[in-house]
Amino acid sequence: MKNILEHSFGTTPEMRSAIMGHAPLLVWFTGLSGSGKSTLADALEQRLISNGMHAFHLDGDALRLGLNSDLGFTEADRNENLRRVGEVATLMLDAGLIVMGAFVSPLRTQRELLRQRVGDHRFLEIYVSTPIDVCELRDVKGYYAKARRGEIATFTGVSAPYEPPHNPDLILNTAQVSVDDALQLLTEAMHKKGVHMK
Numbered sequence: 001m002k003n004i005l006e007h008s009f010g011t012t013p014e015m016r017s018a019i020m021g022h023a024p025l026l027v028w029f030t031g032l033s034g035s036g037k038s039t040l041a042d043a044l045e046q047r048l049i050s051n052g053m054h055a056f057h058l059d060g061d062a063l064r065l066g067l068n069s070d071l072g073f074t075e076a077d078r079n080e081n082l083r084r085v086g087e088v089a090t091l092m093l094d095a096g097l098i099v100m101g102a103f104v105s106p107l108r109t110q111r112e113l114l115r116q117r118v119g120d121h122r123f124l125e126i127y128v129s130t131p132i133d134v135c136e137l138r139d140v141k142g143y144y145a146k147a148r149r150g151e152i153a154t155f156t157g158v159s160a161p162y163e164p165p166h167n168p169d170l171i172l173n174t175a176q177v178s179v180d181d182a183l184q185l186l187t188e189a190m191h192k193k194g195v196h197m198k
Helices: 013-020 037-050 060-065 075-094 108-118 132-137 143-148 179-192
Strands: 025-030 055-058 098-102 123-128 170-172
Touching: 013 075, 025 037, 025 075, 025 108, 025 179, 037 055, 037 098, 037 123, 037 179, 055 075, 060 075, 075 098, 075 108, 108 123, 123 179, 170 179
Parallel strands: 025 098, 025 123, 055 098, 123 170
Antiparallel strands: none
């Protein structure tokens, strides 16, 4: 941007990672509402912290109530919401953290832009492929029912599309896999990205 120059800092992301004792990584959970994304992200954060690792669950609702409170749910606003999430995640990765993001992020282009922003080596895409009928049964907030009554105009899986990843790092169907088993699979996937459990 005009009149804005990037500052050259003496401290590098590599130096911060060395202090943390592990590589930074964005573990991105994508899937329908109610698929189990947040449950898995929360469980993974607890597992990492209990192992002395520096982790943070970047929560979509918290961002919507704060940083992104000016955004609605139009396609443009949803894209901007994820763009901002990507910028926050990038800063957290540069700080050396392992970040969990649980967002529907329904479009492949959205997720690809996020991967490009944080860097492929720092991005782990987890497709939570739980079937929609199971997601609807878990819908404690009643979003699916409202969407089917036409009270929510564009709801992913009902009145708006979801594009499954072509080549995710890991696929988890929480109707078939327990949280403990999912954590083991997540640990193995993170290992392939250079993040090793302490």
